[in-house]
Amino acid sequence: MAPHAEDGVNGSSGASSLDFTTFSNIIDGKLSSTSQTRHGINPATDKPNPEVPVSTPEDVDRAVEAAKKAAKSWANTSYADRRKAVLAFADGLEKEKDAFAQFLTKEQGKPLHWAYFELDFALSAIRTMAGLELPTDVVADEEGRKIIVRYTPLGTVVGIVPWNYPILLCVTKIAPAVVTGNPIIIKPSPFTPYGGLKLVELAQRYFPAGVVQGLSGDDNLGPWLTSHPGPAKISFTGSSATGKKVMASASKTLKRVTLELGGNDPAIILEDVNIKEVAAKVATLAFLNSGQICLALKRIFVHEKIFDEFRDAMVEHTKTLKLGEAHEEGVFLGPIQNSMQYERVKGFFGEIEKEKLNVAVGGKNPDGPGYFITPTIIDRPKEDSRLVVEEPFGPIVPLLSFSTDEEAITKANNTNYGLGASVWSSNLDRATKIAEQLEAGNIWINTHFELDIRAPYGGHKESGIGIEFGIGGLKSYCNSQTVYLKK
CATH class of the missing domain: 3.40.605.10 (Aldehyde Dehydrogenase; Chain A, domain 1)
Structure with a gap:
């Protein structure tokens, strides 16, 4: 089932027969x-x-x-x-x-x-x-x-x-x-x-x-x-x-x-994609639920031939994703759910200056109440960095590059996790050959996080x-x- 923001918004079921002021x-x-x-x-x-x-x-x-x-x-x-x-x-x-x-x-x-x-x-x-x-x-x-x-x-x-x-x-x-x-x-x-x-x-x-x-x-x-x-x-x-x-x-x-x-899901972006369209989808799937999804995209591998153009398109779309409180109009990202996870995600931001990471967008978090984290893309951090190896479970993702299909497969599989992975390409045969070599329980081609309850779901x-x-x-x-x- 694909996430669609408008689903259910207009559904009205009247007053509740449950009391949401007391809990037992x-x-x-x-x-x-x-x-x-x-x-x-x-x-x-x-x-x-x-x-x-x-x-x-x-x-x-x-x-x-x-x-x-x-x-x-x-x-x-x-x-x-x-x-x-x-x-x-x-x-x-x-x-x-x-x-x-x-x-x-x-x-x-x-x-x-x-x-x-x-x-x-x-x-x-x-x-x-x-x-x-x-x-x-x-x-x-x-x-x-x-x-x-x-x-x-x-x-x-x-x-x-x-x-x-x-x-x-x-x-x-x-x-x-x-x-x-x-x-x-x-x-x-x-x-x-x-x-x-x-x-x-x-x-x-x-x-x-x-x-x-x-x-x-x-x-x-x-x-x-x-x-x-x-x-x-x-x-x-x-x-x-x-x-x-x-x-x-x-x-x-x-x-x-x-x-x-947990998961540390890779997306492999081949050089034949529609860059603007795919970049917007990938950014959405990386920052959905403020990155607090085991199946969210957490490592994004882009073919070196389109890397700069794809990064710029992804940054452009990320800037349109509004951060705010649940009832604000047009808001896409809410806060991190709890203070413990908030401090953990902020720890990744603390490494930006220390590791001299290249911030493509974001990097600074808002002041004020609430556990809000600005959606952030890091341009080509070291592939043994904490951001690449660990699962942040928050709205900060690394953008990485590759030159061959074999290199992309090797990099994508270089993790202890194996929950989900996706391949993005206009050549379905090529994408399928790559997908079949990925070590994950759920594989998508030209999409991600589309679940169907009729199909088995689990991790490697x-x-x-x-x-x-x-x-x-x-x-x-x-x-x-x-x-x-x-x-």
């Missing part, structure tokens, strides 16, 4: 409070958002026990009835779309039209996943025997959701887990807990108690959930460094894991383990069971 855990179908609370920050204003619970180990135990209690009856519910419940959940969310989008800007910071885009993508994702058919595979049907493969629920799932797309990445864990017969406990990011808690609260209208639960907390909550002996699977989206910790913790009880981790190398979306994504929430039937 949801355990066994009931709203649950805690003695200790905390709050997130509106990253555009530095002002505090409402208080949310800080869960305890006892809350985790209660949620796991409730999920265990719900698991058998939910697994025995027909696939058709589980699908109906998921689709009803999507319809319920659509009615609440305005309220979710408005609050998403307060907790995540993204411009309002991108908040609507996230809600629309989330709705499409739920409905698409509910529409997929989990098969029973017939391996053999011979004279004397039949062999079939069934896919049965794993049990309790924990969904750990990041802060960059907190609504979308929450529902893409809820929908496949519950449609395949598993209860799920959602742990939203401490930076963006609000939308996830309200999604789970909304889900209580459509699922039995214990099937969809939500726990808010601090940095202790994730390890309590991943090490708890009750859950059967952890679905985690976040950084590679944290993903390794999740995997280590889950390994103690041999939990299944799906890890969707340190960008993750397992896949989401598609039939393979559904199967990842199941045990495979081979049945040998002697006739």
Whole structure:
């Protein structure tokens, strides 16, 4: 699904039936409070958002026990009835779309039209996943025997959701887990807990108690959930460094894991492109969501024959991308979501003077409230520099050059990451030959970040383990069971 800024902006769903002033855990179908609370920050204003619970180990135990209690009856519910419940959940969310989008800007910071885009993508994702058919595979049907493969629920799932797309990445864990017969406990990011808690609260209208639960907390909550002996699977989206910790913790009880981790996506721009058109698209895809997308373009390799012209066209378009608060007219980039990430991204700016980097555009950040970072392009930094090797997860990108297709492939693959990559050319045969040699789980030609929920999505190398979306994504929430039937 391609990002389009106008998607959903005019959609109106009326007043919300959910209260977006108070936020609770949801355990066994009931709203649950805690003695200790905390709050997130509106990253555009530095002002505090409402208080949310800080869960305890006892809350985790209660949620796991409730999920265990719900698991058998939910697994025995027909696939058709589980699908109906998921689709009803999507319809319920659509009615609440305005309220979710408005609050998403307060907790995540993204411009309002991108908040609507996230809600629309989330709705499409739920409905698409509910529409997929989990098969029973017939391996053999011979004279004397039949062999079939069934896919049965794993049990309790924990969904750990990041802060960059907190609504979308929450529902893409809820929908496949519950449609395949598993209860799920959602742990939203401490930076963006609000939308996830309200999604789970909304889900209580459509699922039995214990099937969809939500726990808010601090940095202790994730390890309590991943090490708890009750859950059967952890679905985690976040950084590679944290993903390794999740995997280590889950390994103690041999939990299944799906890890969707970081990326350092390259774009290879061949010399035969329409320079102005492609430069505008590449700049948009690099700075979308203020660069806070695992699949954002983060290393841009341009053929040396067109390098200067392409750089100038990309700079020209970048200057049109407005930075500002969510409700400002025409704004494209919002703030960095949290102070920790803001300081990390500013660290890359701190190296501009130290490394004597050549700034093509940007380089200076605005004063005042909010975690705002000006979109910045660095012209040909050293290819072993931190900006090239690491994933900034912010609106600063290196522009690099190459002279041959083989050199471009080598440079693009020179990373520990392997989430996405794209090749841009008017010669599809040449572009395809290059694309087939790139080490990434998702490859695009003449576009980037177009996702289709029907297709598997995952990373190579340190960008993750397992896949989401598609039939393979559904199967990842199941045990495979081979049945040998002697006739």
